[in-house]
Amino acid sequence: MKIGRLDKKIAIVTGGASGIGEQMVDLFSKEGATVIAADINKEALEKVNQKENVIGMKLNVASDEDWAALAKEVYQRFGKIDVLVNNAGISSEKPYADINLDDWQKMLSINGFGSFAGIKHVASYMAKEKKGSIVNISSYTAQIGQGFNHYSASKGAVRALSKAAATTFGKSCVRVNALFPGIIETPMTKGLSTSKELVGQLIQATPLQRLGQPEDIANAALFLASDDSSYITGAELVIDGGFSAQ
Amino acid sequence: MRLKGKVGIVTGSGSGIGRGIALAMAKEGANIAIVDINEEKAKSTLQEINQYTEGMLFIKDISKKEYIEEIISEVVGKFGKLDILVNNAHASKQALFKETTMELFDLSFNTGFYPTFYFMKAAYPELKKSKGKVINFASGAGISGQPTQASYAAAKEAIRGITRVAANEWGPEGINVNIIAPIALTEGVKQWRQSASELYEQMINNIPLRRLGDPEQDIGRTAVFLASDDSDYITGQTIMVDGGSIKIY
Numbered sequence: 001m002k003i004g005r006l007d008k009k010i011a012i013v014t015g016g017a018s019g020i021g022e023q024m025v026d027l028f029s030k031e032g033a034t035v036i037a038a039d040i041n042k043e044a045l046e047k048v049n050q051k052e053n054v055i056g057m058k059l060n061v062a063s064d065e066d067w068a069a070l071a072k073e074v075y076q077r078f079g080k081i082d083v084l085v086n087n088a089g090i091s092s093e094k095p096y097a098d099i100n101l102d103d104w105q106k107m108l109s110i111n112g113f114g115s116f117a118g119i120k121h122v123a124s125y126m127a128k129e130k131k132g133s134i135v136n137i138s139s140y141t142a143q144i145g146q147g148f149n150h151y152s153a154s155k156g157a158v159r160a161l162s163k164a165a166a167t168t169f170g171k172s173c174v175r176v177n178a179l180f181p182g183i184i185e186t187p188m189t190k191g192l193s194t195s196k197e198l199v200g201q202l203i204q205a206t207p208l209q210r211l212g213q214p215e216d217i218a219n220a221a222l223f224l225a226s227d228d229s230s231y232i233t234g235a236e237l238v239i240d241g242g243f244s245a246q
Numbered sequence: 247m248r249l250k251g252k253v254g255i256v257t258g259s260g261s262g263i264g265r266g267i268a269l270a271m272a273k274e275g276a277n278i279a280i281v282d283i284n285e286e287k288a289k290s291t292l293q294e295i296n297q298y299t300e301g302m303l304f305i306k307d308i309s310k311k312e313y314i315e316e317i318i319s320e321v322v323g324k325f326g327k328l329d330i331l332v333n334n335a336h337a338s339k340q341a342l343f344k345e346t347t348m349e350l351f352d353l354s355f356n357t358g359f360y361p362t363f364y365f366m367k368a369a370y371p372e373l374k375k376s377k378g379k380v381i382n383f384a385s386g387a388g389i390s391g392q393p394t395q396a397s398y399a400a401a402k403e404a405i406r407g408i409t410r411v412a413a414n415e416w417g418p419e420g421i422n423v424n425i426i427a428p429i430a431l432t433e434g435v436k437q438w439r440q441s442a443s444e445l446y447e448q449m450i451n452n453i454p455l456r457r458l459g460d461p462e463q464d465i466g467r468t469a470v471f472l473a474s475d476d477s478d479y480i481t482g483q484t485i486m487v488d489g490g491s492i493k494i495y
Contacts, residue, residue, distance in 0.1 A: 220476070235493070238483050
């Protein structure tokens with residue numbers, strides 16, 4: 001049997017019970033990793049637990065305490081943490097004028113603090129082993145103005161945080177990179193109000209002439225998680241079919 | 247094997263980063279055409295490639311554009327197709343801006359920029375058929391504006407410019423065009439390390455990961471990613487493989 005690209009690695013994927021996160025969990029375990037699928041959705045976790053080499057754990061990414069407990073449990077159980085993908089997040093198309101402080105705080109605490117706390121609690125264990133790879137999920141909306149007002153701001157926070165953390169943890173050989181998905185066909189994006197007509201226009205405006213698929217993002221996350229990218233840190237990997245290169 | 251049965255051309259693959267890429271790709275199953283001006287070094291890469299797949303050898307000065315079409319047609323003649331084009335070769339000399347001459351610009355553009363442009367142009371019909379991948383090379387020296395690198399920086403940023411144009415024009419045809427901006431411990435850097443060990447230490451301390459990249463393990467495997475199906479939705483991008491040295495916006 002061929003050796004997987006994440007052979008014997010211990011990986012945590014947040015939001016791992018559905019959508020892109022689930023795709024990553026399946027790909028990582030196929031490539032030889034033991035994967036902790038951390039998710040807030042308890043019912044979805046039961047389904048996750050039936051998968052081979054996948055362990056579902058409950059996590060509210062916006063909770064410092066949840067993160068501290070999860071990181072400690074994984075480290076104690078496996079003796080190391082090799083990979084963290086901060087994938088969990090929420091989206092919103094609320095118009096600018098309607099966004100209030102509660103909306104803002106909810107968005108920033110899940111998408112922004114959620115990634116920050118993950119790095120904070122997991123990177124220290126990675127630093128002990130002098131090895132680790134953290135993959136954050138930003139968005140093309142953090143690079144170019146596309147509406148999605150407070151969502152974009154939260155993804156901008158993730159973008160800046162990734163670079164700051166790459167510098168902070170570089171000497172401990174912990175790598176921190178960010179993925180910038182374009183529009184990906186997932187349950188989350190299918191729920192957006194975007195009309196069929198607009199989707200058609202978007203595809204026309206994308207050099208590769210299609211929307212992204214969850215596996216496009218999972219494959220890129222696998223590359224950044226694996227030792228193939230061992231000299232890449234603080235980098236931005238845009239997976240948008242060339243949309244923002246124009 | 248992530249590149250099984252694929253056919254690639256790697257320029258400047260006699261040594262350094264080019265050799266690392268050629269080897270990493272061959273180990274993933276790709277047949278590789280080695281293009282280099284140095285016969286001895288190119289032959290040694292060929293021997294290594296042949297341990298894994300099948301290599302082809304072109305000892306050519308690619309600043310002469312007539313050779314470029316010849317290389318493409320010979321590769322396609324032998325293997326029947328072309329999937330991967332890696333434009334890595336580039337020669338330049340450092341000089342302060344005020345001492346930089348047209349000759350230095352000519353050296354940098356004739357060995358780096360124009361070969362990249364002509365190879366892409368000549369390979370395009372084949373890449374269209376294979377829905378192929380182009381990997382071009384830029385540099386942190388260009389992105390950050392490193393002193394003494396005017397001619398190199400200009401050519402490297404010019405390569406980034408045409409890469410984005412080609413990504414947009416050729417995207418609908420399924421051709422991906424991306425850039426790697428590497429730092430690697432090549433033979434040249436090893437020599438420099440011996441003569442300037444203090445400067446070398448200083449440089450390492452400014453790299454977040456505190457080391458230089460390995461031509462095969464670090465740069466080669468990133469090139470494999472960009473040549474493989476795993477990166478099918480990535481185009482027009484610059485991938486920094488530099489230990490975190492430069493974080494571009």
